Structures are given as structure tokens and as C-alpha cells.
Amino acid sequence: xxxxxxxxxxxxxxxxxxxxxxxxxxxxxxxxxxxxxxxxxxxxxxxxxxxxxxxxxxxxxxxxxxxxxxxxxxxxxxxxxxxxxxxxxxxxxxxxxxxxxxxxxxxxxxxxxxxxxxxxxxxxxxxxxxxxxxxxxxxxxxxxxxxxxxxxxxxxxxxxxxxxxxxxxxxxxxxxxxxxxxxxxxxxxxxxxxxxxxxxxxxxxxxxxxxxxxxxxxxxxxxxxxxxxxxxxxxxxxxxxxxxxxxxxxxxxxxxxxxxxxxxxxxxxxxxxxxxxxxxxxxxxxxxxxxxxxxxxxxxxxxxxxxxxxxxxxxxxxxxxxxxxxxxxxxxxxxxxxxxxxxxxxxxxxxxx
Amino acid sequence: xxxxxxxxxxxxxxxxxxxxxxxxxxxxxxxxxxxxxxxxxxxxxxxxxxxxxxxxxxxxxxxxxxxxxxxxxxxxxxxxxxxxxxxxxxxxxxxxxxxxxxxxxxxxxxxxxxxxxxxxxxxxxxxxxxxxxxxxxxxxxxxxxxxxxxxxxxxxxxxxxxxxxxxxxxxxxxxxxxxxxxxxxxxxxxxxxxxxxxxxxxxxxxxxxxxxxxxxxxxxxxxxxxxxxxxxxxxxxxxxxxxxxxxxxxxxxxxxxxxxxxxxxxxxxxxxxxxxxxxxxxx
Ligand SMILES: Nc1ncnc2c1ncn2[C@@H]1O[C@H](COP(=O)(O)OP(=O)(O)O)[C@@H](O)[C@H]1O
Ligand SMILES: [Mg+2]
Numbered sequence: 001x002x003x004x005x006x007x008x009x010x011x012x013x014x015x016x017x018x019x020x021x022x023x024x025x026x027x028x029x030x031x032x033x034x035x036x037x038x039x040x041x042x043x044x045x046x047x048x049x050x051x052x053x054x055x056x057x058x059x060x061x062x063x064x065x066x067x068x069x070x071x072x073x074x075x076x077x078x079x080x081x082x083x084x085x086x087x088x089x090x091x092x093x094x095x096x097x098x099x100x101x102x103x104x105x106x107x108x109x110x111x112x113x114x115x116x117x118x119x120x121x122x123x124x125x126x127x128x129x130x131x132x133x134x135x136x137x138x139x140x141x142x143x144x145x146x147x148x149x150x151x152x153x154x155x156x157x158x159x160x161x162x163x164x165x166x167x168x169x170x171x172x173x174x175x176x177x178x179x180x181x182x183x184x185x186x187x188x189x190x191x192x193x194x195x196x197x198x199x200x201x202x203x204x205x206x207x208x209x210x211x212x213x214x215x216x217x218x219x220x221x222x223x224x225x226x227x228x229x230x231x232x233x234x235x236x237x238x239x240x241x242x243x244x245x246x247x248x249x250x251x252x253x254x255x256x257x258x259x260x261x262x263x264x265x266x267x268x269x270x271x272x273x274x275x276x277x278x279x280x281x282x283x284x285x286x287x288x289x290x291x292x293x294x295x296x297x298x299x300x301x302x303x304x305x306x307x308x309x310x311x312x313x314x315x316x317x318x319x320x321x322x323x324x325x326x327x328x329x330x331x332x333x334x335x336x337x338x339x340x341x342x343x344x345x346x347x348x349x350x351x352x353x
Numbered sequence: 354x355x356x357x358x359x360x361x362x363x364x365x366x367x368x369x370x371x372x373x374x375x376x377x378x379x380x381x382x383x384x385x386x387x388x389x390x391x392x393x394x395x396x397x398x399x400x401x402x403x404x405x406x407x408x409x410x411x412x413x414x415x416x417x418x419x420x421x422x423x424x425x426x427x428x429x430x431x432x433x434x435x436x437x438x439x440x441x442x443x444x445x446x447x448x449x450x451x452x453x454x455x456x457x458x459x460x461x462x463x464x465x466x467x468x469x470x471x472x473x474x475x476x477x478x479x480x481x482x483x484x485x486x487x488x489x490x491x492x493x494x495x496x497x498x499x500x501x502x503x504x505x506x507x508x509x510x511x512x513x514x515x516x517x518x519x520x521x522x523x524x525x526x527x528x529x530x531x532x533x534x535x536x537x538x539x540x541x542x543x544x545x546x547x548x549x550x551x552x553x554x555x556x557x558x559x560x561x562x563x564x565x566x567x568x569x570x571x572x573x574x575x576x577x578x579x580x581x582x583x584x585x586x587x588x589x590x591x592x593x594x595x596x597x598x599x600x601x602x603x604x605x606x607x608x609x610x611x612x613x614x615x616x617x618x619x620x621x622x623x624x625x626x627x628x629x630x631x632x633x634x635x636x
Contacts, residue, residue, distance in 0.1 A: 211496055217492070217493040217496060219483050223483040229454075230472065232434075233454060234484050234549070234550050235456075235459050238455070
């Protein structure tokens, strides 16, 4: 019971920290006190927090290495853009259209998550890393072949596998508009993402992941990570729980992708390449595997840092590396944690013993 | 310290259909386990061959033999960690062919491991709660939405876990991380986690390994207590002959993958083949 309370306290602090940060930033933003470069990063940061929290579910909680998380973000982004752009007339109220787009993005990612996860997660052994790596690459190439437009007859979708077709081959009406133009990516997007929407998505992701972890299903997922054979011996269905973590994580990445995509006027698929997947993985590892608030802190610090370090010009990468190490020590290192605990004694630690 | 050695009451072992023996009190019930001609090869090695064994509903059975005899392999066959090359396993009269390890657990076998396999990053309580997984019925959506069913089920499960911990007097370690427990406590926790799955046959692989004599004596009492409380069968692999001869009703001796003797403690202790192959070697 004590542990439950302690966990609940940590979760509560996480929710509170996120909410307070949001309120402060929102007040600054609406008051026009933020530089345009920082204001422009608020939505992407929310998206990447959701990405890191969801990847932590797979890598930290479920113990599987995924190298293609950006692929799900991509699926969600383009799925969400198609939904939002084609519903522009039918659903004029932007927040509702954004919500629909996010749901569509998440659903697209869920479908792809099953397609990738079902064959791989039934196998024993670390095949997920290599398959997700390939998936991230393939999805990018597939979207580069995609031609999508919308007119009064509805959606027109074409796969330009030969590379010879262009958006004109969709034969859109005069009033129709192109949504995705192959390698040029999505164009003419109406920007409907907002910082409050980002905050809500972050909170939703946190509620889902934290509540799942502290439940029967979450314990099963962690038990499988800790000892697969023992988990089977107590009757757990390994594939079911590995798939649950993986697909849920994909869904959240898809939702984050939709929010991200609708924050820009245009978007190319190469925005979600291998580097992006690795970047999110870095946030997760540095924030601490299985440590959800750690993922949030690492994402915020490391996402803002390159921007904040502009003034150091030549020393930028050096300072970046030092901060990376400090973040890692602060969130991951037991000795440093013990040291911090001695410097800042907390009641929480005292009654945990 | 001159403790009086406790004497455990054992059933009279009686013949069951043909070659097997089971406790007299279990005679009218379907045996919990019936293996016939069970075997497995690893490459050229016949790790277990022609293994036949019947265990009564509430029997405490022993499986002994020198190191490498194939005892753990038998447990792995029974729980389908390995698929048998030959033979059949009936659990409570039902064939277990084609079942997975998880399904075998649902059918009623729970086990511990020779090399302890706890969920070592999780707490003692969480380890038992994982064991209680199938007893709880709320789904992932209920837990995310924190519906009343979640709290109800969690409360009941935690109470049940505390009851289980009280068997070994481990209530105050509930919030300790499992991997940080002393060795003996880890072995006891593994037994409780197995018991949490509500088995009808409990397999213990060297439960007394690494325990001191007083811990072992306590373990013997507790194994009998568990059998009596839960009314289940227990099959154990153990090198501690005091424990085996003290509480096991039927004993099976394995050597080089073959059964070389079966019988009661008295019969096994006076069996010349056993003395030569097993006990003889040790002296
Ligand atoms: N997975 C395996 N692959 C190959 N050989 C194995 C495997 N498991 C066990 N063996 C072999 O089977 C024999 C019996 O092992 P085991 O059942 O662990 O013996 P013990 O009676 O000491 O528990 C040993 O010779 C062991 O090397
Ligand atoms: Mg063994």
C-alpha cells in the first residue's frame, strides 16, 4: 500500500509539473512575451513529449527495442493531414477537426502497428529492432509515392510507384485541392494545431501510460520484460501483452504525428526519418528507461537546447554534449540520485524504507 | 539447540492400476498427473527417456537423482518449456498435448525454478500480484479509466497477496524490491508466486537449495502446510535427503534420464540400485 501511495505521489507530481509548466508558458505565449522561435517550438515539444513517453512504454516498460518510432509518427501525420484537409468544408470548427485528425492519425498508426507487431512479437528474440528499422525506411518511401487530392467527388488516392505520375493524374476538379504531392510531401496544410491541444495530448498520453503501468496489464508487461520464462509459467500470454504495449505506443505516436503535421504549412516524409527515431530514443534512454517524468524532462531540455545554444556558436556541440551527460546522470545514475537525496532530504525517501 | 525432529504423517502408498503407487487417500480420485513413456532428446542426448509417473491428488512426491540426471528437464517437459519428443502427459485426466506453458498454468501446474526467476525489478507485492493475474478480471481499458472495478479488484488481490505472504511470515517485505531479498526469501517468494496462480499441482525445483538447516526444517513444515491448506499435490526436486525422506510420500529416482527406482522413502533408502547409483556415489 505504501508503494502504491509513493507511486501515486510521483504520478501526481508529474501531472502537476506538466500542468504548471503549461499554464506558465501559455500565459507568456498569449501575452506575447515569448520570442517567436520559442513560441514556434511549443507544439513540437508537446508532440515529442508524447513520442518519448510512448516509446518509453515499448523500450522501458516492455523491454523491446524499437528503432522506427518516427515511422508511426509519419503515418499519423499524413493520415491526420488527409483527414483534416478533406474535412475542411464539412467540419469548419477547427478544434473538432483537429480532434478528428488526431483520432484518425492514431487509428492509422494502430493498423500499421498491428501489421508490424503481430508477425514480429510472436517470435522469441530481438527481431523488433531490425524490423522497425526497416519499417521506418519503407514507410518513408511509400509516402513519397503517395498522391492524394480532394474535390467534390471525395478523396482521390494514387500510388505513384513508377515515379512517372504527378498530381495532375488525379484529375481533380477546378475547385479540388492537392493534399499530398508525392516526394514534395503534404502541401497547403491549414495550420490548426495549438499549444492547448498539445497539452491535452500530453496529459492523455500520461494518463494512459501511468494508469496502465500501475495495473494488472502493466505489471504483466513488466513481468515479461523482467523474466519471460517465469511470466509464461504464471500463465501470462506473452504475445498479447507485448503487442498491447507496442500498438498502444504506436497509437500515441500516430496522434502526436497528426498534431505535429497540422502545425506546419507543408510537410515531407523525410522529416520522420531514422534520425528522428534515434532522437526520440535518446530522450527515452537519457530520461531513464521506464521513467516517465524523466522522458518529459529529457525531451524538453534536449529539444530546446540546440536553439538556446545558438549564442555559443562554436562551442554549441560541446555544451550540448555536456548537458546530455548531465541529464543522463541526473535521471539515470543511482549514485548521483543518492547524492542528491543526501543534499535534499525528502520525507518520501524516509518512509519508503 | 536440541530440537526434536518433527515427524510428518504420511499416507500408506497403495498400488494404482498397475505399476504406479499413490497415497491411499487419493485412490478414488483421478490422479493429478499421469505421464507415460515421456521422453526428450537434445541432439543425440536422450535427456529423459521412458518416464512414467503417477501422482495422487494430494500427494507430496519427490524426484531425486544425481546432477544432470534429467530432473529439471522433466519439469520443463511437464510445463511445456520443452515440447516432449515422445509420450503423453495427462493432467487431471486431460491430455496436455499441444498446450503452451501459459495454458499449462491455467490447467493447474505452477512451478518454481532451480535458478531463481523472480521479476527482480518489481516489488514482492507486485510479484505476487502478477501471479494473481488470471484471478483478476478487469481489462486494460478499465485500468486506464480507473473505473470502480479496478479499485475493487486491486483491493481484493492485494488482500489475497498479503494472505499468501503470511504463509511464510513475509508481510513486512511486501514493498521490498524482489531482487534485493536474501536468497532464502527469494525462494519462498517464488513458491508464493506459484501458489498465487491457484494450481492443483505445485512443482518445486530444489526449494531448499542455499537454505540453512533451520530454514530447511521450516520449509518442510510449510510444504506440508501448503498441501494441507490448499489441498493440492506437490512434486519436488531436492538434494537434501532429510527433506525428501521426511515429507515425500512417493519418490522417483532418475539417473541418466532413466527411472531407476520408484517407491516410498523406506523402499528407496534400501534399494541397492539407488544406493549404488546415487547414495553410494556420495559416500
Ligand atoms: N536445452 C538443453 N539443450 C541441451 N541439453 C540440455 C538442455 N537442457 C538440459 N540438457 C541436458 O540434459 C541433461 C539433464 O539436465 P537437467 O534436467 O538440468 O539435470 P538435473 O537432473 O540436474 O536437473 C544434462 O545433461 C543437460 O546438459
Ligand atoms: Mg536441475
